[in-house]
Amino acid sequence: MTDLTPLQQLWLTETVRLREEHAGTLEDQEANRLARHAGGDLATRVHARARWLADRDGLSEALGHWLQGARLALLAMALLAIISGAGLAFAALGDGQLPVNVFWALGSLLGLNLILLLSWALGLLFAGEHGASLGRLWLWLSEKLARDAKAAQLAPALLLLLQRKKLNRWAIGLLVHGLWLLAMLSALVLLLTLMATRRYGFVWETTILRGDTFVALTQALGALPALIGFSLPSEAMIRASGDSALNIENARQAWAAWLVGVVLVYGLLPRLLLALLCLWRWKRGRAALSLDLNLPGYSQLREALMPSSERLGVKDAAPQQLHRVEGATGTLDSDGALLVAIELDDQYPWPPQLPHGVKDAGILDSRESRQKLLEQMTRFPPARLAIACDPRRSPDRGSLALIAELARNAGASRAWLLPAPPGQALDAERLGDWHAALQQLELPFSDGAPLSWLETGHD
Template sequence: MRNRPPTAAPHPAGPLLQYWQAEAVRLREAHWGPLEDRAACQAALRAPADLGVRILARAAWLAEHGELHDRLVQWSVGARWALAVLWLCACLAGIGTAAAVLGQSQVNLALALLGLLGLHALTFLIWLAGWLPGLPDSTALSRLWLWLTRRLVRGPDAALAAQAFLSLLGRARAWKTAIGLISHGAWTAAFLGALATLLLLLSARHYTFHWETTLLSPDVFVGMTRILGSVPGLLGFEAPSDALIAASLGPQPLAAGVQAEWSLWLIGCVLVWGLLPRLLALAACILHLRRRLARLTVDPGLPGWLDLRERLLPTHANLGIDRPAPAIDGAIGPAAPVAAAGGRAAVLAYELGHGLDWPPAQLPDDVVDFGRCDSREDRARIRALLRTPPAHLLFVCDARLTPDRGAAAWLDELRRSCPDLRALCLGGTPERLQAWQDALSHQAVPRISSLDGWLEHIGSVPHD
């Protein structure tokens, strides 16, 4: 992950983005192994003593200091554009359907209703049935939306952003609601385009409306018209009388006033049985989705988060002492944490091997010995001491060993915590010393030649 400059201001993240970042970090670590998160955990430990809050804080730090935050924002923008394109295409499809229905001057009302409302009624029933258990959780529109998003957003972590978002919706039990939002939004756009086209064509051209049948009796169409026109009639879209409905089955065109009544009835049916159900369903999906996402929580039992409990919620700080502290090599007594708080200077030995004379016999009173750093427990102890960092810190390393990525990461973390960090290399061949010099230069950590030189630097020379 690419590190941002230490002075870079973090981007504001809303609650959804915070959980999205945490899920993306969890999936990335599950797929490609743990990230280097020492500084992230140290930052998370400053948050309130709640595991979920600290998991979010750790993920936010990792996302901000890498490229993940920007990738998620980029995917979010691309997903919105894909949704806008999908709804625009739906609107154009509605315009085309209305134009096709009114393509001829003589309009068969049964076929017009089937063309304008038939597929809508079928898909609406399928959406309602989709809430039954055991049915698939995706539709053609949702798959098309994801496909458009993949085409608009490419590059590293694009697939991870999509996977994390879908996983988050699934865990919140909001994926079906999101599918409904996509579908109902598309149908709402289609009906808006269809209604606008109907009004335009019916205002600009002359049409004659009639029913056609070979098998059915006129009473069937009278009853159908009354049922379909019952609710539109409450809104002012009155259907013709029973006699005019029956007369519309004949070959002779009726008066222009009757045709106007039929046109209003057709518009009312499309409005009431098409647009309004989709609008109500869209509003319900939006409210339900917001309520579900507002209840998002961190499940510490998920793989990847379960392993963070001990690091983000140490037992000595939150659950009391349930076992003796591990033995620590080096001269650091029980009063060391107190002495370190607000201290002027401290020394720290990093993975020193046998044969090196450390710690020195005497250190000035204002220089604290942080002991040795040889294990994960040592690092946790030292991070606790660095919550109140000393003004000067001496990093003592074994130059007989080759510096690795762990040493570089530890140096970077110490450099971020302490205002004045310097390094002392003990032992080693010229080649190894040069390797350490290169590693220290890369981290912008000055190297000193001796302990006395460092004491002179901090102004604390011991007196005989």
């Protein structure tokens, strides 16, 4: 991923913190150095460090896969909501062969919606959480559809990040109300379609209640819809519908308008208003999100990213995994050519005679010299870099990590495997180990001096 939103940057940073909390500090020397060079306050440097580590370890790519999976999961749930809403409408009205019991139809359309809406309100009021099962379903589907093992680290980090500002309730609330809004909209559209293409008669039935009860209930439910223009059956129509469905066009239209108005006012509008409320609270809270720099994972980085005095030297152990030289070099604003050697003894005369424009960076044989050169290359990256190596030594992880880090800070790089000093011969097996290691790094290498390439950029 190239451009991240502020929330996504916070999310990645939190993911890196959790990963280091459970697995130990990552090999972050280069990340810390680049973050220091980027400048800014501690939060800015923590973000820069986390972004570099996330890009290196594949978390940024996993975030892209997770977001894609989340969109697919949301689309699947939206389609299910639309189909469910249409099913509610069809179950409420039927095929038109039998009269529609208006209160059974109303219960089918609004019953489950109102019960779950009440449970949401009670959960928000007393527990502060709601819709956890639906939220967990969405997160689970997002992870499965992402099809990336590293995406499993993202969901816990997102939940922890949102819980600090209690944003998870509004995010899940927006999801819940949005899906129910789609369901009720689908039900309303199919309701109108069925009423427009079929002839329905409406009745109400009772055994133990009086007719006055249904008259009062019908008028009470229709009061709010009537305020926005929906017609209300007259008292005579209501009482007559208790015996049989009225075969009168005005009666059918009045009952149809009453049913549509009640579904709109008590089913769709509450979900719409609550979805807008959750969206407003979500945007407001998201804008206030920031790093909690008092957390142990961040406070421990203060000295490394904003040192009171610059400390030179490589203090981290060699990495367990070599990271290939790719990607970053193409974006560097580089200039000039540089030749550097790694851990040469006095049997090699150094430096060789260099062509015009090629600078000698010396021999890196100490932590201080390595760190000093890396800091200089971060500020002034060379266009071309040749790294001279002694193939009599074993290509250990520390040396290869240094070569890779040097190469990532140059426009183009090559390794120069020096010939053996006079009277000595190179070990073929060890030389093969160098070739294999440099191929793993995807770094070009040669046995001859790349001085012409350093001077001109070609051979």
